[in-house]
Structure formats: C-alpha cells, structure tokens
Amino acid sequence: MIKLEDATAYTERCIHGEPASCSYACPFHLDVRSFMERAAAGKWARAYKQLREATVFPFIVSVLCDQPCRKRCQRTLLGDEAIAMRDVEAACVRYVKNRKPQSYAIPPKQERIAVVGAGVAGLSCALNLAQKKFNVTVFEKADTWGGALRDHDRFAEFADEFELQFSAVKVDFRYNTGITSLEELAEYDAVYVATGEGGESFGLLESWNPELFTTAENKVFLGGMLTGATLMESIAQGILVSKIIEGYLQTGRAALTPDMQYDKNYCGRYLDHEDAVSVPLVVASSPDGYTEEEAKQEAARCLLCDCDKCMAACEMLKRFKKTPKMIAVEVFADTQVNPPYSTRSLTRQAYSCNICGYCKSICPEDVDIGSLLQLSRRVRMNAGVHPAALHDFWLREMDFATAGGSYTAAPRGKNNCEYAFFPGCQLGAANPEYVLKAYAYLDEKYDCGIMLTCCGAPAYWAGDDKRMEDNLQNIREGWEKLGKPVLVFACATCESLFKQFLPEIERISLYELLARDDSIVPARPFAAAAVFDPCNARGEEGMQQGVRKLAEKAGIAVEELKEKNRCCGYGGHIRVANPSLYDEIAHNRVRASEKPYVVYCVNCREVFSLKDKEAVHVLDMVFGTGSSDRLPTLQEKRENSLEVKKKLMSGIEGTEFTPEKHDWDDLVLLIDEETQKEMEQKLISAGDLKEAIWLAETTGKKFFDESDGMCLASMVKPVITYWVQYKEAGPKTYQIHNAYYHRIRIREEE
Amino acid sequence: MTEKERKWKCGKCSQVLTLQKVVFDYLGHTFSHEVPACPKCGQVFISKELAEGRIAELEEELEDK
Numbered sequence: 001m002i003k004l005e006d007a008t009a010y011t012e013r014c015i016h017g018e019p020a021s022c023s024y025a026c027p028f029h030l031d032v033r034s035f036m037e038r039a040a041a042g043k044w045a046r047a048y049k050q051l052r053e054a055t056v057f058p059f060i061v062s063v064l065c066d067q068p069c070r071k072r073c074q075r076t077l078l079g080d081e082a083i084a085m086r087d088v089e090a091a092c093v094r095y096v097k098n099r100k101p102q103s104y105a106i107p108p109k110q111e112r113i114a115v116v117g118a119g120v121a122g123l124s125c126a127l128n129l130a131q132k133k134f135n136v137t138v139f140e141k142a143d144t145w146g147g148a149l150r151d152h153d154r155f156a157e158f159a160d161e162f163e164l165q166f167s168a169v170k171v172d173f174r175y176n177t178g179i180t181s182l183e184e185l186a187e188y189d190a191v192y193v194a195t196g197e198g199g200e201s202f203g204l205l206e207s208w209n210p211e212l213f214t215t216a217e218n219k220v221f222l223g224g225m226l227t228g229a230t231l232m233e234s235i236a237q238g239i240l241v242s243k244i245i246e247g248y249l250q251t252g253r254a255a256l257t258p259d260m261q262y263d264k265n266y267c268g269r270y271l272d273h274e275d276a277v278s279v280p281l282v283v284a285s286s287p288d289g290y291t292e293e294e295a296k297q298e299a300a301r302c303l304l305c306d307c308d309k310c311m312a313a314c315e316m317l318k319r320f321k322k323t324p325k326m327i328a329v330e331v332f333a334d335t336q337v338n339p340p341y342s343t344r345s346l347t348r349q350a351y352s353c354n355i356c357g358y359c360k361s362i363c364p365e366d367v368d369i370g371s372l373l374q375l376s377r378r379v380r381m382n383a384g385v386h387p388a389a390l391h392d393f394w395l396r397e398m399d400f401a402t403a404g405g406s407y408t409a410a411p412r413g414k415n416n417c418e419y420a421f422f423p424g425c426q427l428g429a430a431n432p433e434y435v436l437k438a439y440a441y442l443d444e445k446y447d448c449g450i451m452l453t454c455c456g457a458p459a460y461w462a463g464d465d466k467r468m469e470d471n472l473q474n475i476r477e478g479w480e481k482l483g484k485p486v487l488v489f490a491c492a493t494c495e496s497l498f499k500q501f502l503p504e505i506e507r508i509s510l511y512e513l514l515a516r517d518d519s520i521v522p523a524r525p526f527a528a529a530a531v532f533d534p535c536n537a538r539g540e541e542g543m544q545q546g547v548r549k550l551a552e553k554a555g556i557a558v559e560e561l562k563e564k565n566r567c568c569g570y571g572g573h574i575r576v577a578n579p580s581l582y583d584e585i586a587h588n589r590v591r592a593s594e595k596p597y598v599v600y601c602v603n604c605r606e607v608f609s610l611k612d613k614e615a616v617h618v619l620d621m622v623f624g625t626g627s628s629d630r631l632p633t634l635q636e637k638r639e640n641s642l643e644v645k646k647k648l649m650s651g652i653e654g655t656e657f658t659p660e661k662h663d664w665d666d667l668v669l670l671i672d673e674e675t676q677k678e679m680e681q682k683l684i685s686a687g688d689l690k691e692a693i694w695l696a697e698t699t700g701k702k703f704f705d706e707s708d709g710m711c712l713a714s715m716v717k718p719v720i721t722y723w724v725q726y727k728e729a730g731p732k733t734y735q736i737h738n739a740y741y742h743r744i745r746i747r748e749e750e
Numbered sequence: 751m752t753e754k755e756r757k758w759k760c761g762k763c764s765q766v767l768t769l770q771k772v773v774f775d776y777l778g779h780t781f782s783h784e785v786p787a788c789p790k791c792g793q794v795f796i797s798k799e800l801a802e803g804r805i806a807e808l809e810e811e812l813e814d815k
C-alpha cells in the first residue's frame with residue numbers, strides 16, 4: 001500500500017498550470033495568461049471581471065501601472081517586444097459593456113474596521129472589506145479621497161473610478177478627520193493605517209512586519225506608501241491586508257494562506273519556446289489607444305506560457321489527456337478502490353506507458369511520469385490486483401530465457417575472465433549470428449566469457465519486483481562466479497537496467513569496443529542514414545558514439561534526429577494493453593526522418609521492419625549478417641536462442657547441449673502465411689499450439705466436425721486460454737486453420 | 751462451409767453442443783453467459799468470433815475497472 005504523498009512526490013515539481021513568469025512579477029499576481037486569452041477572444045466581460053477582482057481599481061491600474069510584468073514577458077526571449085499589458089488592460093476597460101460593480105449577497109458582519117487614510121492603499125483595503133460586508137469606516141484628514149493621486153492630471157477620472165467601484169458597497173467616509181492617537185479607534189476590531197508617504201505611523205513603523213503588515217500593536221496593521229511602497233504595490237497591499245484582516249478577525253491570528261503566497265523568484269522561470277514564431281508589437285492606430293481589433297491582436301501575441309512539454313510530446317499523455325498531477329492522484333486513488341463499489345481510473349494508462357523516460361528528459365523540472373506509472377504497476381502487482389494477461393507473454397519469454405535459454409561460462413579452459421558478453425535475450429533470438437559472431441570477435445580480442453540470460457526487463461515493465469530481484473540475484477551470482485568481469489552490452493535496455501540495479505558491475509558497450517578497432521570497416525548499406533538511438537541508450541555516451549563512429553567508418557552520412565532517444569513503441573511492453581497506441585507510436589517514429597535508420601536495438605529494428613521502414617542493425621554492417629531477411633517467428637526466436645546456447649556451449653566446453661524435450665515437440669504444424677502473421681500479431685507461438693493439439697489428441701478433450709474432420713482445442717497457459725482450430729494432414733502433422741485466445745477464464749466444473 | 755455452419759460435437763462424448771449457462775471469471779469479476787457446451791461433460795466451446803468480439807470488449811472493460 002502507498003500513501004498519497006508517495007505518488008504525488010513524483011509530480012510535486014511539475015509546474016504545469018502554475019502562473020507564468022509575468023504573473024509572478026505582477027504586484028496583483030494577475031493571471032495574465034488567462035486574461036490575455038480572454039482578451040484575444042474579445043471576451044471583454046470575463047477579462048474585465050478578472051482584472052477587477054485582481055486589482056480592485058482596473059481603470060487606475062490600466063493608466064498608472066509601471067508594468068513589471070513586461071520585464072518578465074517571455075515573448076522578449078524571441079527578440080519581440082513584451083506584450084503591451086497596460087494598453088490591453090485599457091482596451092478591456094474601454095470596451096467592456098458593463099463596469100457596474102457586483103453586489104454580493106453575503107450576510108452582514110458584526111466586526112468594525114477602521115481605515116486611516118483614503119489614498120489608494122486605504123481605499124483598496126476598505127473596498128475589499130466592505131464587499132465582504134464588514135463595517136468599514138475610513139478616516140481621512142483631507143476633505144476628499146485619492147491621497148497622492150489628488151495631484152495627478154487625471155484625478156477627475158480616478159475620482160470617477162473610486163465613485164464607481166464604491167457604488168455597490170456601504171462605507172462610512174469621515175473626511176476632515178485626522179487621527180492623532182490610536183486610542184481614538186479603541187472601539188474598532190481592526191485598524192489599517194495607510195496614511196501615505198510621510199504620513200502618521202503612530203510610532204509603529206519600527207515594529208512593522210512587511211510580510212503580514214502587523215505591528216507591535218495587536219489588531220493594528222500598516223501598509224501603503226507610508227512604508228515605502230509604490231502606488232501599484234500600495235493598491236495590491238490594501239487587497240492583501242484586507243484578506244489578512246479577515247483571517248485575523250475569524251481566528252485571532254494574522255497569517256498568510258497558501259493562495260496569498262507568491263515566490264518572486266519564479267518570475268525568472270522561463271520555458272523554452274523553440275517552436276514559437278516572432279510577432280511584432282501591435283501599434284495603436286490612434287493616440288487614444290488600441291481599437292478593439294488591435295487590442296485582440298496584441299493580446300493574441302501572448303504565448304500563454306505554461307509548461308506542457310511532456311503532454312505535447314508523448315503520444316500516451318496526449319491520448320489520455322491527464323496532467324501529471326492528476327495522474328499522481330489517480331495512481332494513489334487506484335490503490336484505494338473496492339470493486340465493485342468503486343473502480344479504478346488509471347489502469348489502461350498505467351499499462352500504456354513505454355517507461356522510456358522521454359518525458360523526464362524534456363521536463364524542465366525532471367518530472368518522471370514513467371517512474372510514476374511504473375510505481376502503479378509495482379503496487380498493483382504486489383497487491384495481486386494487476387491485469388496479468390497484459391504482460392504474461394513477455395514474462396513467459398523471460399522464464400524461458402532465464403532457464404532453458406540461459407548459459408554462463410568463462411572462455412574455453414578458464415574459470416574466470418576479464419570481460420563477459422551480455423548480449424541480452426533478444427539479440428540471439430532475432431539472429432543467432434549477432435551473438436555468435438560478436439562473441440567470436442570478443443573471444444579473439446579479449447579475455448571474454450559469456451552470460452546468456454534475460455536482464456529482467458519483462459519483470460521490470462510488468463512491475464514484478466519479486467521476479468526482478470530473483471533474476472538480479474542469479475545474474476549477480478553468475479557474474480561473481482566469472483570473477484566479476486566487465487560486462488559487454490549489446491542491448492541498451494539491459495545496460496540501463498544494470499546501471500540502475502547492478503551498479504557494482506562495470507559496463508561497456510559492444511559498439512564502443514567495435515568502434516575502437518581500426519581493422520573493422522563496416523559495410524555501407526546506405527549513403528546517408530539517421531541513427532535511431534533507443535530510449536534506453538539515453539545518457540549512454542559510449543554506446544551512442546560507438547554506433548556513430550561505426551556508421552561514419554562505413555562512410556554513411558549520419559543525420560541526427562530532432563528528438564533524441566524516443567521509444568520505438570516496444571518499451572514498457574504496451575502492445576497488448578494498448579495496440580492502437582503502440583501502432584501510433586511506431587508510425588510516428590518511422591516518420592521521424594525520411595532517411596533509413598541505423599539502429600542498435602533489435603526491438604527497434606523489428607518494430608521498424610513491421611512498418612516497412614528501411615533500417616539496418618549496426619551489427620549487420622560490422623559482421624555482414626543479413627538484416628533484410630524476414631523476421632523470425634515467435635517460435636523461431638526461441639529456437640534461435642537455443643541454437644546460440646548450443647553453439648556457444650559446444651565451442652567453449654565441447655559439450656552437446658540438449659534442450660528440454662517435450663512430448664509435442666515432434667508435431668509438425670502447417671501454417672499458411674496469413675495465419676502465421678495473425679499469430680505473431682496476437683503473440684501466439686507455434687509451440688503453444690503444438691502443446692494444445694498434443695493435449696487434445698492424447699486426452700480427446702476437443703471439439704470436432706465430422707463433415708471434414710476439423711478439430712478445435714483449447715489450453716490454459718497460465719492466465720490466457722489459447723484456442724487452435726486444426727485438421728490432421730498426415731502422421732503427427734496438422735494444418736492450422738485458426739488460432740485465437742481470450743483472457744477471461746471459464747470456470748471449470750466444481 | 752462457413753465457420754458458423756459447422757456442426758461441432760464434443761470430441762469425448764460425441765454429443766451435439768447445446769447452449770448452456772457457463773460461469774466466467776476475470777480479475778475478480780464473475781458473471782454467467784449462455785454459450786455452446788457439451789450437454790454431457792460440460793466442455794465449453796468459445797468461437798473465434800465470440801473471443802475476439804464480445805469477450806475481448808468485456809475483458810477490456812473489466813481490466814479498466
């Protein structure tokens with residue numbers, strides 16, 4: 001079981017949905033992004049409402065704001081001028097149809113608050129508190145409001161703004177009433193002193209707390225230009241103080257709630273806008289400011305800076321349309337369900353992730369959604385509530401590779417070695433020559449043994465900790481037996497898992513070793529090609545550079561792909577869980593370049609080959625092995641693995657390897673091309689069909705059709721029920737007509 | 751002959767299959783459905799059409815829960 005924090009810890013650094021840099025610079029923390037979005041759409045009423053709520057006096061702000069936001073406008077990163085914030089605000093104030101303030105139906109409150117000073121700081125605080133239906137009295141020694149603004153040329157307009165904004169609230173204004181001592185205000189529950197620059201501070205400036213605006217005097221708050229704030233800061237402070245006072249009146253304590261806290265440092269948090277296009281500032285055609293159309297155009301220049309890098313790049317995240325933080329909550333929520341009363345919401349997504357790490361590699365904050373979804377798989381596997389059929393095929397392959405297909409040996413006549421080749425289970429399965437020729441080379445050049453087994457990737461991707469750990473233990477023991485050699489890797493997935501789980505083992509890439517050898521001149525299948533780096537080779541410089549050097553030695557003009565180390569689709573074994581997503585990913589990777597690919601992962605090669613993308617494995621170039629041959633079937637892959645083991649064993653030990661024999665091995669299946677293709681696509685191997693037929697024929701448990709002798713049999717293994725429709729074509733020979741499976745279990749008779 | 755026209759019989763009991771209520775299990779969910787089965791030994795017949803159609807849909811629904 002996990003706690004909510006265990007899941008949310010993965011995404012706590014995610015900045016998606018957080019305010020943009022300009023909003024952090026804004027004294028009002030206006031959500032500039034959504035304001036501009038509304039303005040660009042001409043939704044002036046909604047834009048104005050937002051501006052009014054944030055600034056209280058939108059007209060004054062649209063005239064006088066010094067626009068610190070513009071210094072943090074990310075459009076300037078493109079060499080453009082910052083968005084003309086104030087001009088768009090002015091247009092919003094001008095073009096909105098109704099500026100009448102709203103009156104809120106809130107029950108009146110008992111508490112009385114005194115505001116000393118009717119400048120912008122005092123007025124913004126008084127207005128906000130009055131809107132909340134507190135009893136507010138403003139004391140002003142002059143005969144009118146406005147404070148420092150009274151000397152401004154446009155004061156008449158500002159006075160109209162005050163009139164308008166106070167029109168929906170009740171505030172007791174007492175002009176010509178200077179306060180000389182706080183004792184005069186003893187009857188009030190809270191006091192806000194905002195007497196302006198050089199104004200009366202009642203000796204409280206020294207004890208003033210600039211964060212909470214409190215003073216040594218309980219219930220007395222202080223702010224505005226009296227404390228050195230600018231005009232805009234004074235308005236913003238008044239708004240903030242009103243909220244602090246409200247909290248103080250409710251709890252007896254002045255405090256900042258999380259929504260009041262803003263880290264100014266984040267105004268320097270920029271995104272990269274690599275695909276953004278430069279657009280020049282919209283210049284107003286009239287000295288009065290923007291026309292409505294011009295304002296919309298200018299607002300549309302806003303880049304709406306929000307980080308969605310992972311969600312824009314990853315096909316899986318795009319498809320499920322959930323933000324990283326939502327995913328984290330669902331990872332936890334899925335562990336709390338109690339079917340059928342509540343159901344999970346993340347299963348398909350959790351098992352649709354390639355766990356390729358691309359999201360993390362492009363995230364400015366290193367958030368790793370893959371690891372988060374891996375956690376979901378692990379938690380569910382440990383709790384026994386995982387959809388086992390989604391990974392069953394590969395776990396069975398792993399069992400085969402770590403049992404019948406595994407072999408660990410030092411070089412001929414030796415007990416240990418300096419190096420050992422760890423080809424991984426798929427390399428020899430794809431083509432035995434890859435492993436045999438590579439080992440022959442390594443054996444000749446180095447003191448090199450062999451470790452044929454699976455690295456555990458199927459268990460890792462299935463979230464099977466136990467199977468993973470047992471396998472690591474076996475690998476560790478084999479490696480120790482060989483005298484702790486440096487392992488030579490041909491598969492990036494193996495190497496990445498060793499890096500993560502067996503860091504004590506020194507690693508080197510086969511491609512790096514081959515690239516060092518000047519006597520090797522690889523074949524040149526293409527004049528120009530793109531190197532397709534597998535996802536798990538990310539950060540593996542030796543491997544990546546080794547392959548490039550080999551390609552260059554071959555005389556290939558190497559092109560670099562724009563997006564590095566993207567998964568071909570194979571990663572995470574998502575194919576059963578989400579076939580259409582798998583297909584979409586493979587489709588996109590094939591189109592990452594028009595050039596053919598040089599690959600160094602046999603899984604990538606297989607995926608591309610099935611998509612008819614021209615691709616050659618770098619080992620084909622080095623050893624002259626044929627990559628254009630048809631892909632081996634699932635059954636042939638197993639046979640290839642056994643052949644590798646047999647030949648290596650015979651070469652190293654001079655002994656004959658006899659694979660485990662099954663009663664059904666001698667059956668001959670006749671499978672036409674179309675049925676074979678269907679079987680491969682459904683991950684049904686001929687070996688399983690042989691076993692099912694053998695069981696049916698020996699027990700009689702099958703169905704048959706007398707008219708033509710057609711038979712149908714099924715076999716459960718271990719969570720999937722395989723069905724095979726076949727006809728006897730000769731002694732121990734069967735023509736296969738159909739093969740299919742289902743995951744649901746038929747409950748056997750009690 | 752199409753697959754639908756086939757007259758399957760139980761290989762053990764030589765009985766013509768009849769529709770019978772059969773219980774299915776998947777991921778902790780249990781439900782019953784009428785499918786062809788041997789009236790004598792109860793051996794259950796699942797056609798390709800059923801396996802790759804309705805059953806596959808149901809499997810996906812239950813996996814998502």
